[in-house]
Amino acid sequence: MFAVEVRDHIMIGHSLPSPVFGPAQGMHGATFTVDAAFYTEDIDDHGLVVDIGLATEALTEVLAPLRYQNLDDVAEFKGKFTTTEFLCRHIFDGMAGFARSGRLNDGGRVKKLRIMLHESHVARAWYEGAI
Amino acid sequence: MFAVEVRDHIMIGHSLPSPVFGPAQGMHGATFTVDAAFYTEDIDDHGLVVDIGLATEALTEVLAPLRYQNLDDVAEFKGKFTTTEFLCRHIFDGMAGFARSGRLNDGGRVKKLRIMLHESHVARAWYEGAI
Amino acid sequence: MFAVEVRDHIMIGHSLPSPVFGPAQGMHGATFTVDAAFYTEDIDDHGLVVDIGLATEALTEVLAPLRYQNLDDVAEFKGKFTTTEFLCRHIFDGMAGFARSGRLNDGGRVKKLRIMLHESHVARAWYEGAI
Amino acid sequence: MFAVEVRDHIMIGHSLPSPVFGPAQGMHGATFTVDAAFYTEDIDDHGLVVDIGLATEALTEVLAPLRYQNLDDVAEFKGKFTTTEFLCRHIFDGMAGFARSGRLNDGGRVKKLRIMLHESHVARAWYEGAI
């Protein structure tokens, strides 16, 4: 199995309003370094898993609504805890939608994605799944 | 599949007394940067794979008996070669025990762990398995 | 000249309310990986620039009031733009105070500090100065 | 499952002569940091996945024909696009050949390899497969 992975980052604010989150209950924030990996069984005639320009464009587009946002104010996150894990899945869903739309121009070869968010130099989370 | 990974490190001494290990047969040592990844099928109602505080506490507790030790003097390692791979498995076993004890407070959702030890900027090892 | 550097991190929220900051004007946040370097002309009888335990304790203590905070609500930051550069200097001042208090137990040998904040994988800032 | 991974790097020149590659069509180049991971079900009597010296030797040997080369001049790459993905597979094939030759001295325990090429601080690719 082949994979190509590209990196970007976002800086967001949010609160995690439950005693479960201890000192992180109030408004604070994070820089998330975001790695998006695209998996295919084989490479195409140009030796590609996926066009890296389109892969980067997909990630830029999916991250745009989050960039410099207070996630507490994002309508679709109301009532949700915007943990690192939750955001991995949210970004996965956006990337999977982009892939299924055909805009990756991959002929449907991308079958799996992994979205990894590094929240600090000592903690990270990821979600991977079929699309 | 979701995962959360936390990082800590230990500094240990040991010898690897077999000709197989060439220049590393005598007493020397290593800094191991240790990454512990916890895998679940889904996130819980708080958007969590596992409470990151408890995950970190588990790793701290499992590493404590190794921290600043001469592994040649650790009773349970007598007659063993304490290679990076061996230590991955040893730490995995400790972490799996912690998880099975219920102290991760994860409702038994954590089904798999991966323990990765970076021994230098050019070499690392890991063990992953179901718990 | 000798130096020892230790690392910690904080996750904070803040806004940067001026058109100068473009998309970063509203409430958002950051993970700052913080490196604190201590400089001395020479090492002491134990071969130390500074006790690394005390150096780490100093950094933990100085970062504590910032950890998981909304910097817009921190009284001493009212009317200030809490940029990465500004925070470098703020943390420097706290660390310099710790050093001058004698609590580093360094016999006054630490003459200079550098505080570096990594705000993402592509941007960082630092402040260095005599204490 | 266990794994050991070793790292090396190569610096190569190449062109990617198709409009698909946009600004990268002409002669340019890359530093590839190369990670080679060896997977086994278990460790041997010496606590090893594989002798790390032999693993490193394998990687050095497989990378040698690429080191400081203009890949456009390498006979076996004629008519191929030497993308990062393509090179992952090429190096995988060389490493798999080394493993199958018995020169890893692993008793046939290494069943899977992963070859990862980091082409920049924001992009990487890998190929993994059974050998």
Place this chain on the structure above:
Amino acid sequence: MFAVEVRDHIMIGHSLPSPVFGPAQGMHGATFTVDAAFYTEDIDDHGLVVDIGLATEALTEVLAPLRYQNLDDVAEFKGKFTTTEFLCRHIFDGMAGFARSGRLNDGGRVKKLRIMLHESHVARAWYEGAI
């Protein structure tokens, strides 16, 4: 003294036609991760060393003529050895010109720059100087 540093990268081809360069005499290439640091004595009323957007724009503009190029074909490099050190200085000169033009909008506060090129995971070079 304050500093802000931003990162970008370029992928180039070149040859180093002198026996001094041993195996690197022929056409090959490199990925250079480029860090540009801007130094000031103090921060401005917005808490800034320099607008990070303009700093990034400066680096993008200065790197543009090198991106995906065969440096052997760049007119101003004729008769030069385009070593990592040489390129540090070349990029420094471009960045210093940008700064002196007033386009950093820093009121002439930026007095020093450092340009660092990482050529691999084990080697890097830099040039720093007043502007």
Place this chain on the structure above:
Amino acid sequence: MFAVEVRDHIMIGHSLPSPVFGPAQGMHGATFTVDAAFYTEDIDDHGLVVDIGLATEALTEVLAPLRYQNLDDVAEFKGKFTTTEFLCRHIFDGMAGFARSGRLNDGGRVKKLRIMLHESHVARAWYEGAI
């Protein structure tokens, strides 16, 4: 001012027999990632600070007597605390000797060195000085 920096690593054992070192008093060890930086005022006719092959050879030679050693058994370290800072200076002295011997073939242009030892992902030390 120009600089070139190369990286290597060593794995050593040692004890730090004084109550000052708390849990690190007994036999333990470390992986030290070692960065050696060479500074010159200008580059030579080949665009070099120093021949990177010779720089790497110097570092390899200076580190050789430490590699895989128990530093408690190294004669010249008797009665010394082999802290990270101490080792920075020890390696600096070896590198400075190499440089002064003329074996760097730099025409005496290298005027300053910096030796940095990373002892973990959260701590490092360095020594820099004129040669």
